[in-house]
Amino acid sequence: MTNVRHFLQFKDFSREEFDYLFERTRWIKAQFKSYQQYWPLSDRTLVMIFEKASTRTRLSFEAGIQQLGGSAIYLNTRDSQLGRGESVEDAAQVISRMSDVIMIRTFEQAIVERLAAHSRVPVINGLTNEYHPCQIMADIFTFIEQRGPIQGRTVAWIGDSNNVCNTWLQAAEVLDFNVHVSTPPGYEIEAKRAGLHGTRHFKQFSNPLDAAKNADIVTTDVWTSMGFEAENEERLRAFADWQVDAEMMRMARPDALFLHCLPAHRGEEVSAEVMDGPQSAVWDEAENRMHVQKALMEYLLLGRVKV
Ligand code: CP
Ligand code: NVA
Secondary structure (H helix, E strand, O other), X not given: XXXXXXXXOHHHOOHHHHHHHHHHXXXXXXXXXXXXXXXXXXXXXXXEEEOOOOOHHHHHHHHHHHHOOOEEEEEEOOOOHHHHOOOHHHHHHHHOOOOOEEEEEOOOHHHHHHHHHOOXXXXXXXXXXXXXXXXXXXXXXXXXXXXXXXXOOEEEXXXXXXXXXXXXXXXHHHHOOEEEEEOOOOOOOOOOOOOOOOOOOEEEOOOHHHHHOOOOEEEEOOOOOOOOHHHHHHHHHHOOOOOEOHHHHHHOOOOOEEEEXXXXXXXXXXXXXXXXXXXXXXXXXXXXXXXXXHHHHHHHHHOOOOO
């Protein structure tokens, strides 16, 4: 349906819109921190559809909409008709007649595209096999909050070229920063899948230490994403040298942040020393999911509000 804005990929918004959203996030977060009630979405309902597990995404969306005065309804594949073959198109028609905004976590990106195409209300991608745009909004907000503008900075992505990595690459195009990626052989980025328009903002390195060199952010994610569990053993072997540890952090700038979307596996993609060390901003990053998503829902439902 036309005239409805969705957030299905990072590139759905312009740099100018992200500037606005990050400013809004700052204000919304400050209200929350000072116990100021702010209910612009009272009577609005968020429907959350989960076809994969979640802790942070569910929590941050549900707490977020409640803090804006609205309410959330949780659906999952197991106990809704979605798990029994009702099409996503039909589900979109029905859900969007009873709600104001939909968040979905699912498998292929095509599923969220089909849902959005048949929805009367905005649809938000809460993670697909291809992308995790809300996560990267939170990550970038965290960096801006703690270190200033991201433009021209360098992000080192160490590990799997997965949904979170793809989203960093898109964000680099939109917001004009660099991503240095190192993956084990055989797990390199498929340029097409990452939606790359070129390689201006992105370089691949076979040695992860080279990717981390002079980075402003060092980040990683699980070696085995949801849906790829059958490959776990093989991945444990292939990724063994791609752990973010203290040696790798020393390659980065002295004030570099370590980020991880979580959940983390200490001793696999990150050492406990880095995860729990002074450069780690992972808990702020997790909290910021809620603040950026509140700004996002406000924007999708109300448009720009006067700051
Ligand atoms: N980072 C993230 O999306 O976490 P969950 O899988 O717990 O939602
Ligand atoms: N890449 C991970 C992210 C989890 C938040 C996954 O898709 O399982």
